[in-house]
Amino acid sequence: MVFLVIIPGIPAALGNFALPMMLGAKDVAYPKLNRFSYHLWLTGALFFVIALLTKGLDTGWTFYAPYSTSHSDSAVIWATMGAFILGFSSIFTGLNMLVTVHKMRPDGMTWFRMPLFIWAIYATAVIQILATPVIGIALLMLTIERALGVGIFDPALGGDPVLFEHIFWFYSHPAVYVMVLPAMGVVSELISNFSRKPIFGYRSIAFSSVAIAIFSFIVWGHHMFVSGQSDIVNVVFSALTFSVAVPSAIKVFNWVATLYKGSISLDTPMWYALAVIWLFGIGGLTGLWLGTLGTDIHLHDTYFVVAHFHFVMVGSAIFAFIGGIFYWWPKMFGVMYNECVAKLGCFLAFAGFNITFLPQFVAGSKGMPRRYFDYAPEFASYNYWSSIGAMVLGVGLSIALYSLVRSLMGERKVAPANPWGAVTLDWQCTSPPPPHNFDHAPPVEGPYDHELVRWKESLNGYEPVDPVDGDPNLARMGSAKTV
Amino acid sequence: MTTASADAHGHHGDHGHDHPEHLAHHFDTLEQQFDSCKLGMWAFLLTEVLFFSGLFVAYATLRANNPEIFSLAASFLDTKWGAINTVVLLISSFTAAMSVRNAQLGETSKLKANLIITLLCAGAFMGIKYVEYSHKWHAGLLPPGLENSMFNPENPWVPEAAHHDIDYLKLQAEVNVMTPEERVHTMTTLGRFFGVYFFLTGLHGVHVLIGIGVITWVLFRANRGEFGPDNFTAVDLTALYWHLVDLVWIFLFPLLYLIA
Numbered sequence: 001m002v003f004l005v006i007i008p009g010i011p012a013a014l015g016n017f018a019l020p021m022m023l024g025a026k027d028v029a030y031p032k033l034n035r036f037s038y039h040l041w042l043t044g045a046l047f048f049v050i051a052l053l054t055k056g057l058d059t060g061w062t063f064y065a066p067y068s069t070s071h072s073d074s075a076v077i078w079a080t081m082g083a084f085i086l087g088f089s090s091i092f093t094g095l096n097m098l099v100t101v102h103k104m105r106p107d108g109m110t111w112f113r114m115p116l117f118i119w120a121i122y123a124t125a126v127i128q129i130l131a132t133p134v135i136g137i138a139l140l141m142l143t144i145e146r147a148l149g150v151g152i153f154d155p156a157l158g159g160d161p162v163l164f165e166h167i168f169w170f171y172s173h174p175a176v177y178v179m180v181l182p183a184m185g186v187v188s189e190l191i192s193n194f195s196r197k198p199i200f201g202y203r204s205i206a207f208s209s210v211a212i213a214i215f216s217f218i219v220w221g222h223h224m225f226v227s228g229q230s231d232i233v234n235v236v237f238s239a240l241t242f243s244v245a246v247p248s249a250i251k252v253f254n255w256v257a258t259l260y261k262g263s264i265s266l267d268t269p270m271w272y273a274l275a276v277i278w279l280f281g282i283g284g285l286t287g288l289w290l291g292t293l294g295t296d297i298h299l300h301d302t303y304f305v306v307a308h309f310h311f312v313m314v315g316s317a318i319f320a321f322i323g324g325i326f327y328w329w330p331k332m333f334g335v336m337y338n339e340c341v342a343k344l345g346c347f348l349a350f351a352g353f354n355i356t357f358l359p360q361f362v363a364g365s366k367g368m369p370r371r372y373f374d375y376a377p378e379f380a381s382y383n384y385w386s387s388i389g390a391m392v393l394g395v396g397l398s399i400a401l402y403s404l405v406r407s408l409m410g411e412r413k414v415a416p417a418n419p420w421g422a423v424t425l426d427w428q429c430t431s432p433p434p435p436h437n438f439d440h441a442p443p444v445e446g447p448y449d450h451e452l453v454r455w456k457e458s459l460n461g462y463e464p465v466d467p468v469d470g471d472p473n474l475a476r477m478g479s480a481k482t483v
Numbered sequence: 484m485t486t487a488s489a490d491a492h493g494h495h496g497d498h499g500h501d502h503p504e505h506l507a508h509h510f511d512t513l514e515q516q517f518d519s520c521k522l523g524m525w526a527f528l529l530t531e532v533l534f535f536s537g538l539f540v541a542y543a544t545l546r547a548n549n550p551e552i553f554s555l556a557a558s559f560l561d562t563k564w565g566a567i568n569t570v571v572l573l574i575s576s577f578t579a580a581m582s583v584r585n586a587q588l589g590e591t592s593k594l595k596a597n598l599i600i601t602l603l604c605a606g607a608f609m610g611i612k613y614v615e616y617s618h619k620w621h622a623g624l625l626p627p628g629l630e631n632s633m634f635n636p637e638n639p640w641v642p643e644a645a646h647h648d649i650d651y652l653k654l655q656a657e658v659n660v661m662t663p664e665e666r667v668h669t670m671t672t673l674g675r676f677f678g679v680y681f682f683l684t685g686l687h688g689v690h691v692l693i694g695i696g697v698i699t700w701v702l703f704r705a706n707r708g709e710f711g712p713d714n715f716t717a718v719d720l721t722a723l724y725w726h727l728v729d730l731v732w733i734f735l736f737p738l739l740y741l742i743a
């Protein structure tokens with residue numbers, strides 16, 4: 001899930017599609033590198049499938065030494081090499097996005113006219129470029145260690161297992177933000193557009209993305225409070241960890257402030273955006289328990305941690321990813337899906353998710369450890385509810401998938417160029433977009449000035465109001481449509 | 484495809500003149516294309532630096548744990564060959580830089596000459612590396628996990644002509660005066676040094692081989708007369724990559740050879 005879905009999900013899948021359009025560019029800077037990165041992803045996925053089909057993998061995604069180097073009997077090398085290849089896929093995506101944002105902006109697209117999704121992808125790209133090579137070399141060292149017994153990580157050969165943890169988490173904490181920052185970017189778009197209000201605190205959200213990218217590099221030690229590192233290091237990492245809460249909270253408060261007195265339309269993507277605010281709220285706040293030294297010692301390696309990171313990784317990243325798919329689906333394929341079915345899917349997925357993972361917080365705080373296949377009898381009821389929730393979640397996601405697939409079959413409901421009334425440039429080209437995105441380079445205005453578009457019944461969508469000639473009253477009427 | 488996109492540009496007139504020959508369809512100007520490629524290459528080199536940095540961290544940690552044994556281990560490396568290789572790579576970096584200049588000025592024959600010298604230097608580097616590696620292979624100076632390693636904890640390998648193998652005798656002289664525990668510790672740490680040595684130089688060697696491939700490709704294109712004042716990006720980026728390969732070696736040489 002981590003290497004194959006969440007990390008490439010939003011930056012590679014949605015980013016490659018939407019970012020050049022939102023920027024007003026014809027394409028990303030390196031279309032061929034893009035394709036290569038996709039082929040690397042396929043190769044890496046193949047390695048993981050081989051690992052599953054041969055001996056499986058019992059090290060978890062963290063590959064801790066010395067178990068992974070010297071004791072595990074599973075297909076560790078297939079998995080580490082798969083992750084190594086996927087890392088390069090991720091690096092090339094990040095590199096492409098970084099150069100695209102720097103060099104492909106058309107005239108008029110200044111840094112502070114860029115939609116917040118682009119800011120988020122840009123900050124993500126910085127992390128991908130600076131952190132991913134480090135996991136690459138860590139996995140390569142692990143592979144060589146396992147194959148040749150060099151003695152870098154295995155204490156039996158004189159190596160240092162904590163060294164692996166350091167190098168691993170130097171990547172894998174920033175990787176958390178590779179997963180979550182793009183999700184936050186999607187949510188910023190959705191919240192503003194479906195509230196028909198300029199996003200509150202545009203600059204602070206933009207800078208908070210960059211701040212998160214920077215902070216993410218100096219907090220990795222919070223995964224290692226019980227690894228035996230010195231107390232001073234623990235205290236410093238704990239304090240630094242709390243600093244990440246500031247830019248994260250800036251985003252959430254700004255989203256809520258954007259909703260305030262907005263003209264909210266509850267279309268399916270907005271359901272997902274609101275779900276993310278709830279889920280990220282819980283996931284983010286429970287992170288504070290784990291960043292605190294005293295409580296972390298108690299909660300370390302329990303289901304509390306499992307619940308926490310599922311709220312952040314799945315609840316925020318995957319829900320925002322799905323919300324983004326529902327948002328850009330009309331643009332991708334030129335069809336509208338059935339709103340009722342899609343909303344039912346979202347509701348069940350959201351409910352199922354909460355039923356699955358909320359009990360795990362309790363079970364974990366009562367001491368249920370992670371990474372065991374069985375549990376003590378006193379945890380039975382929590383696991384019972386988790387299982388029910390997981391089934392509801394599965395049904396919800398299946399319905400969501402059904403609504404998307406169904407929209408492509410049978411009688412299609414044609415999507416207008418701009419079904420949501422969004423002002424970013426991706427909604428100014430036709431749905432689906434022409435090969436080079438724009439037949440004419442679009443004029444660039446602020447990304448969230450919703451008076452620039454108005455509802456047009458005959459289009460069943462929104463059309464731009466010419467900022468000079470248009471009647472501003474009409475634009476206001478357009479924006480008042482859903483009230 | 485090129486004509487089609489040139490037509491498309493003509494209609495909305497992003498730029499008045501015809502579509503230049505070397506301009507990809509999604510860029511507006513050659514300058515934008517060059518800047519994009521250059522920025523991308525710098526970002527890629529940054530990832531390369533970070534890629535090696537993980538290994539340098541491992542090296543630093545292992546060396547900090549056992550500084551004396553690491554310097555003993557380094558005395559088994561041949562500083563003479565290491566120094567020659569450093570000079571060889573510096574020369575190749577110079578000719579790579581000159582080849583960029585040649586490409587910018589459109590001096591195709593000088594460009595080819597400089598690229599060929601760069602390739603010869605790269606080949607010489609790998610040749611010397613082969614001499615060093617094969618010596619260590621036969622002497623058993625290898626990672627402890629290998630069967631023919633002198634440092635294999637279960638079954639230390641003894642060279643066939645042990646009585647006049649200089650490295651073997653030197654090692655025995657060093658460890659014979661130690662207590663049994665010290666001896667075991669020293670031997671495993673020495674093995675770890677050679678593990679790190681082969682890992683670092685091997686990874687660097689892979690980069691040299693990739694560089695040889697890319698420079699050969701650039702040479703082929705130079706031979707077709709492709710490069711000139713408005714098209715030298717490939718030469719420029721290849722030279723940048725080659726400088727990085729050189730730079731990594733500049734760090735490896737003192738850290739591995741000169742700590743004895």
Ligand SMILES: [Cu+2]
Nearest residue numbers: 173176220223
């Ligand atoms: Cu973390």
